[in-house]
Amino acid sequence: MNSSQVDAYLRRLGAEHPAWPTVDALRELHLRHLRAVPFENLSIHLGEEIVLEEQRLLDKVVGARRGGFCYELNGSFGALLAALGYDVVLLAARVYGDEGRLGIPYDHLALRVRTVDGGDWLADVGFGAHSHLPLAFGERGEQEDPGGTFRIVEAGPDAAGVRGGHGTVEAADLDVFRDGRAQYRLEVRPRALGDFVAGAWWHSTSSVSHFTRSLVCSLVTEEGGRITLSGRRLTVTAADGTREERELGTDEEVLGVYRERFGIELDRVPVCEIPRRSQFRPHGATHP
Numbered sequence: 001m002n003s004s005q006v007d008a009y010l011r012r013l014g015a016e017h018p019a020w021p022t023v024d025a026l027r028e029l030h031l032r033h034l035r036a037v038p039f040e041n042l043s044i045h046l047g048e049e050i051v052l053e054e055q056r057l058l059d060k061v062v063g064a065r066r067g068g069f070c071y072e073l074n075g076s077f078g079a080l081l082a083a084l085g086y087d088v089v090l091l092a093a094r095v096y097g098d099e100g101r102l103g104i105p106y107d108h109l110a111l112r113v114r115t116v117d118g119g120d121w122l123a124d125v126g127f128g129a130h131s132h133l134p135l136a137f138g139e140r141g142e143q144e145d146p147g148g149t150f151r152i153v154e155a156g157p158d159a160a161g162v163r164g165g166h167g168t169v170e171a172a173d174l175d176v177f178r179d180g181r182a183q184y185r186l187e188v189r190p191r192a193l194g195d196f197v198a199g200a201w202w203h204s205t206s207s208v209s210h211f212t213r214s215l216v217c218s219l220v221t222e223e224g225g226r227i228t229l230s231g232r233r234l235t236v237t238a239a240d241g242t243r244e245e246r247e248l249g250t251d252e253e254v255l256g257v258y259r260e261r262f263g264i265e266l267d268r269v270p271v272c273e274i275p276r277r278s279q280f281r282p283h284g285a286t287h288p
Helices: 003-013 023-036 042-046 054-063 070-083 193-205 251-262
Strands: 087-095 108-114 120-123 143-145 148-154 174-178 181-186 217-220 226-230 233-237 243-247
Touching (some): 003 023, 003 070, 023 070, 023 217, 070 193, 217 251
Antiparallel strands (some): 087 181, 108 120, 174 181, 226 233, 233 243
16 A cells, blocks of 8 residues: 555545554544444445455545445555555454354455554454454453453364464464454464455355345444444434334435445445355355
8 A cells, every 4th residue: 555545535434544563553543433424335246346455445444434344344454555565464253143153264354463562452344233442462361341341261162163363473363352252263373355355255145144234334433332224224323222213215315324433435226136045055244
């Protein structure tokens, strides 16, 4: 990412260029990203190709002022952080679904970010409802965040009896909990963006993927709540958890909400058409 691309990305977030890659700057960028760049799966339902290459991600998130799901959001945010001088590692995770089942390999992409002032952080701007600020990677106690109470703990064996680690210094995979509920199991082995292509393809095409079966567009609000458009249902959740919901009627109203509340200009309303169920049905999991 060159300097002009960095500047354009920071303008997208409404952020100044940080003087140093510190934890304070990371926290601000993380929160601004959640407030400015929607978590959305509209491309799947608009027939748009999802390509996990840095330039294509920047074209979408910065150039087209769109959002995306985890691979796109954390992929582009990781590229920005690396260009700003942070030490960034891409990590793969498997999302917990019904009855505690883990999703597919490369189900989710998260970031491990080390700062110039000695911090080691889990950054994740691509999981829907999650922490508003980076989590301390090495902390094993409760971490309070505007998005809830989080814990990162060493994971036990999976269904195959494998504990994870793959010979790394850090022996175990990690489970990330929010408000006492397991969100995803994180591998500590570094990955490359291209490793997630199969996961992105599965989530974009499988009849049992949450993303092919629903429409979502969501942002954290300035007040610490959340605004979400799921199909035609608009939900505004306040920081204290109170919710207001309403159904949108016309296509013009739906397009207006995308434009005015999420900054997304569309020429037609995305339509959720569930793909034909395949014979192979893995135990998938859903993002919140």
